[in-house]
Amino acid sequence: xxxxxxxxxxxxxxxxxxxxxxxxxxxxxxxxxxxxxxxxxxxxxxxxxxxxxxxxxxxxxxxxxxxxxxxxxxxxxxxxxxxxxxxxxxxxxxxxxxxxxxxxxxxxxxxxxxxxxxxxxxxxxxxxxxxxxxxxxxxxxxxxxxxxxxxxxxxxxxxxxxxxxxxxxxxxxxxxxxxxxxxxxxxxxxxxxxxxxxxxxxxxxxxxxxxxxxxxxxxxxxxxxxxxxxxxxxxxxxxxxxxxxxxxxxxxxxxxxxxxxxxxxxxxxxxxxxxxxxxxxxxxxxxxxxxxxxxxxxxxxxxxxxx
Amino acid sequence: xxxxxxxxxxxxxxxxxxxxxxxxxxxxxxxxxxxxxxxxxxxxxxxxxxxxxxxxxxxxxxxxxxxxxxxxxxxxxxxxxxxxxxxxxxxxxxxxxxxxxxxxxxxxxxxxxxxxxxxxxxxxxxxxxxxxxxxxxxxxxxxxxxxxxxxxxxxxxxxxxxxxxxxxxxxxxxxxxxxxxxxxxxxxxxxxxxxxxxxxxxxxxxxxxxxxxxxxxxxxxxxxxxxxxxxxxxxxxxxxxxxxxx
Numbered sequence: 183x184x185x186x187x188x189x190x191x192x193x194x195x196x197x198x199x200x201x202x203x204x205x206x207x208x209x210x211x212x213x214x215x216x217x218x219x220x221x222x223x224x225x226x227x228x229x230x231x232x233x234x235x236x237x238x239x240x241x242x243x244x245x246x247x248x249x250x251x252x253x254x255x256x257x258x259x260x261x262x263x264x265x266x267x268x269x270x271x272x273x274x275x276x277x278x279x280x281x282x283x284x285x286x287x288x289x290x291x292x293x294x295x296x297x298x299x300x301x302x303x304x305x306x307x308x309x310x311x312x313x314x315x316x317x318x319x320x321x322x323x324x325x326x327x328x329x330x331x332x333x334x335x336x337x338x339x340x341x342x343x344x345x346x347x348x349x350x351x352x353x354x355x356x357x358x359x360x361x362x363x364x365x366x367x368x369x370x371x372x373x374x375x376x377x378x379x380x381x382x383x384x385x386x387x388x389x390x391x392x393x394x395x396x397x398x399x400x401x402x403x404x405x406x407x408x409x410x411x412x413x414x415x416x417x418x419x420x421x422x423x424x425x426x427x428x429x430x431x432x433x434x435x436x437x438x439x440x441x442x443x444x445x446x447x448x449x450x451x452x453x454x455x456x457x458x459x460x461x462x463x464x465x466x467x468x469x470x471x472x473x474x475x476x477x478x479x480x481x482x483x484x485x486x487x488x489x
Numbered sequence: 490x491x492x493x494x495x496x497x498x499x500x501x502x503x504x505x506x507x508x509x510x511x512x513x514x515x516x517x518x519x520x521x522x523x524x525x526x527x528x529x530x531x532x533x534x535x536x537x538x539x540x541x542x543x544x545x546x547x548x549x550x551x552x553x554x555x556x557x558x559x560x561x562x563x564x565x566x567x568x569x570x571x572x573x574x575x576x577x578x579x580x581x582x583x584x585x586x587x588x589x590x591x592x593x594x595x596x597x598x599x600x601x602x603x604x605x606x607x608x609x610x611x612x613x614x615x616x617x618x619x620x621x622x623x624x625x626x627x628x629x630x631x632x633x634x635x636x637x638x639x640x641x642x643x644x645x646x647x648x649x650x651x652x653x654x655x656x657x658x659x660x661x662x663x664x665x666x667x668x669x670x671x672x673x674x675x676x677x678x679x680x681x682x683x684x685x686x687x688x689x690x691x692x693x694x695x696x697x698x699x700x701x702x703x704x705x706x707x708x709x710x711x712x713x714x715x716x717x718x719x720x721x722x723x724x725x726x727x728x729x730x731x732x733x734x735x
Binding site: 234256264270271284286 | 493495499505572573577578579580582583
């Protein structure tokens with residue numbers, strides 16, 4: 183039995199001859215916030231649409247709550263709340279009237295569901311303002327309110343902070359974090375803003391040109407891209423053996439035959455150099471590095487990085 | 490289905506298209522009334538009891554009401570795509586076939602209501618001008634005819650609503666096509682067989698505006714049922730993909 187709420191296997195989408203999504207294997211764990219990070223047009227929305235069954239899959243599989251969603255929409259959709267792209271509502275109705283329609287169609291049992299959802303996103307209940315008069319930020323908030331209206335277990339949010347002011351972004355972030363931490367909801371959120379994902383997500387998937395370049399926990403990513411010692415030696419395997427035996431080092435990673443990263447920066451480098459030299463391992467260089475997440479993203483996405 | 494019908498009528502709140510339709514109905518009634526005031530050989534049509542209620546049916550239908558009903562019907566169906574609410578509805582999930590049926594039912598009700606509004610306007614004017622000449626039988630006869638006009642016109646234009654919704658080219662196209670479709674009715678009304686066969690004029694054969702034989706009435710019923718059949722085929726093609734929903 184898998185612990186993944188969403189799992190995609192070799193998920194691929196072709197638009198004509200163009201591969202919008204290319205063999206993506208995504209794993210969203212229960213109760214965690216998964217941030218899908220990528221530039222505009224990277225394929226984030228297409229992946230979310232395929233997960234929700236809103237667009238056809240060219241090849242590959244999507245499992246939601248452990249099973250394929252196709253043909254089980256009636257059972258699965260009530261457990262999901264989603265915003266895909268800009269949320270659409272009826273322009274001639276107020277926010278409350280719009281949500282009342284969706285609540286009724288969903289058969290939402292809670293009598294105060296609309297009021298509660300609007301309160302959570304900071305929109306007034308029974309307000310007279312029509313949706314057509316809403317600002318982009320208000321529209322986005324109403325979209326979030328609609329997504330949480332029926333208290334779903336899984337939230338799929340495609341750039342939910344688009345158009346929000348900085349305070350609004352912080353509020354939405356806190357609210358999503360609370361949903362995950364306090365109420366155990368699973369969240370898949372996409373964004374092209376690195377800082378937003380790094381402040382919110384527990385796990386991260388980096389997508390570029392339809393390819394999932396990296397998938398790991400934020401903790402792991404931070405560890406890999408914080409302070410480290412970059413050691414350039416003549417023989418990496420011999421060097422790691424010495425470091426493990428003589429210094430009890432476990433927190434390191436090997437990059438090629440000559441380069442390794444040591445994440446324990448408190449290590450006495452003079453002693454390390456001496457030990458390596460004694461065992462005939464030449465130390466070509468050693469330097470203390472400090473990569474930011476942005477540096478890392480810039481590197482793996484091929485130079486342009488992410489905002 | 491009840492939920493969908495409730496939702497559809499809620500969505501029409503403050504809709505400018507409803508007001509356009511009501512305004513058009515009032516305006517066409519006013520124009521026909523003004524036309525009735527014109528004297529021919531010292532006689533005004535409006536002074537003849539029943540003239541206004543009778544003539545308003547074909548004139549309003551051919552020039553305004555069928556087109557306005559088609560506009561509203563297409564708008565109701567197309568709006569989910571145009572206002573991008575279809576994604577939210579799919580995620581409930583809503584069965585698109587049932588949704589379309591609900592929208593068609595709302596259009597039918599709206600079509601009947603527009604004709605009943607026209608009936609009320611013409612009846613009030615007739616009652617004001619020559620109350621003593623109106624009989625209960627006459628008034629109820631017209632009420633039945635207007636009701637059947639509303640029902641029949643919806644059936645006659647249903648393929649256009651379905652076609653425009655499928656083409657997704659915008660609901661104003663429905664207005665243009667239906668205006669042309671209705672206008673042809675002016676010419677088909679000149680032939681006894683054609684007026685029973687052509688859907689727009691077939692409505693008047695059924696409603697009792699034309700004196701018609703039983704065979705003509707049967708032909709008109711078949712013509713309108715054929716229209717519904719066309720619409721159903723087009724809409725079924727549109728909704729083939731969605732099952733397993735509310």
